[in-house]
Amino acid sequence: xxxxxxxxxxxxxxxxxxxxxxxxxxxxxxxxxxxxxxxxxxxxxxxxxxxxxxxxxxxxxxxxxxxxxxxxxxxxxxxxxxxxxxxxxxxxxxxxxxxxxxxxxxxxxxxxxxxxxxxx
Amino acid sequence: xxxxxxxxxxxxxxxxxxxxxxxxxxxxxxxxxxxxxxxxxxxxxxxxxxxxxxxxxxxxxxxxxxxxxxxxxxxxxxxxxxxxxxxxxxxxxxxxxxxxxxxxxxxxxxxxxxxxxxxx
Numbered sequence: 148x149x150x151x152x153x154x155x156x157x158x159x160x161x162x163x164x165x166x167x168x169x170x171x172x173x174x175x176x177x178x179x180x181x182x183x184x185x186x187x188x189x190x191x192x193x194x195x196x197x198x199x200x201x202x203x204x205x206x207x208x209x210x211x212x213x214x215x216x217x218x219x220x221x222x223x224x225x226x227x228x229x230x231x232x233x234x235x236x237x238x239x240x241x242x243x244x245x246x247x248x249x250x251x252x253x254x255x256x257x258x259x260x261x262x263x264x265x266x267x
Numbered sequence: 268x269x270x271x272x273x274x275x276x277x278x279x280x281x282x283x284x285x286x287x288x289x290x291x292x293x294x295x296x297x298x299x300x301x302x303x304x305x306x307x308x309x310x311x312x313x314x315x316x317x318x319x320x321x322x323x324x325x326x327x328x329x330x331x332x333x334x335x336x337x338x339x340x341x342x343x344x345x346x347x348x349x350x351x352x353x354x355x356x357x358x359x360x361x362x363x364x365x366x367x368x369x370x371x372x373x374x375x376x377x378x379x380x381x382x383x384x385x386x387x
Contacts, residue, residue: 148337148339148340148345148353148354148355148359148361149353149354150345150347150351150352150353150354151327151351151352151354152350152351152352153329153350153351153352154349154350154351155350157350172350174327174329174352175327176384182378183303183304183376183377183378184303184304184374184376186327186329186374188329188331188350207271207294207295207306209273209294209306209308209372211308211331211332211370211372212331212332217268219268220268225268225270227270229274230272230273230274230275230277230292230308231270231271231272231273231274232270232271232272232273232294233268233269233270234268234269234270234271235268239268241268250331252329252331252372254304254306254374256303256304257303258302258303258378
């Protein structure tokens with residue numbers, strides 16, 4: 148049993164890609180250290196935005212609190228909120244923003260991972 | 268951009284290991300389908316418990332809402348809550364329970380992943 152604290156006081160601000168009101172608190176060691184995945188908690192303050200950029204690795208935004216919008220390759224806003232996950236492919240342009248604030252667990256990986264598909 | 272809905276109405280109950288008040292909603296496809304990780308949202312109702320069992324894969328409980336206790340190899344209760352992550356090794360006995368309810372993102376993997384370590 149090993150514990151990692153990712154509460155807000157362990158987070159730091161990120162302003163790359165023109166992001167505003169965005170903080171990150173790591174849960175795992177970074178991919179650069181050799182693992183197959185990295186996970187972190189990202190929080191957007193009310194009015195915050197993670198600026199548009201291409202995905203470095205395939206990853207998922209799992210929204211766990213709050214709501215906002217994502218924009219993908221077509222740039223159109225798509226409303227998302229707690230209990231929704233958005234998968235991005237490597238190189239895919241994407242952004243996320245919020246009026247009310249949101250919290251998400253972001254998981255990135257270096258190998259094959261597929262979204263869940265409901266049995267039809 | 269691919270979306271996966273993991274809200275409570277997409278979850279189902281799990282009663283293995285003597286678990287009570289526990290539901291799971293997948294975010295990724297299962298490890299059995301060949302990926303290197305699987306992620307899902309687990310929710311414990313107030314008074315709920317995931318029963319004690321050895322970890323099948325290394326994994327992390329990232330608590331995103333609520334609070335409760337975990338017990339690891341030594342069986343002693345350890346208080347945990349939103350913003351804390353608990354890593355388990357393969358084979359490690361563990362359990363989690365709550366009086367008030369909690370929600371966690373659970374990530375399991377098949378290869379090397381390490382917890383985040385704060386710079387000292």
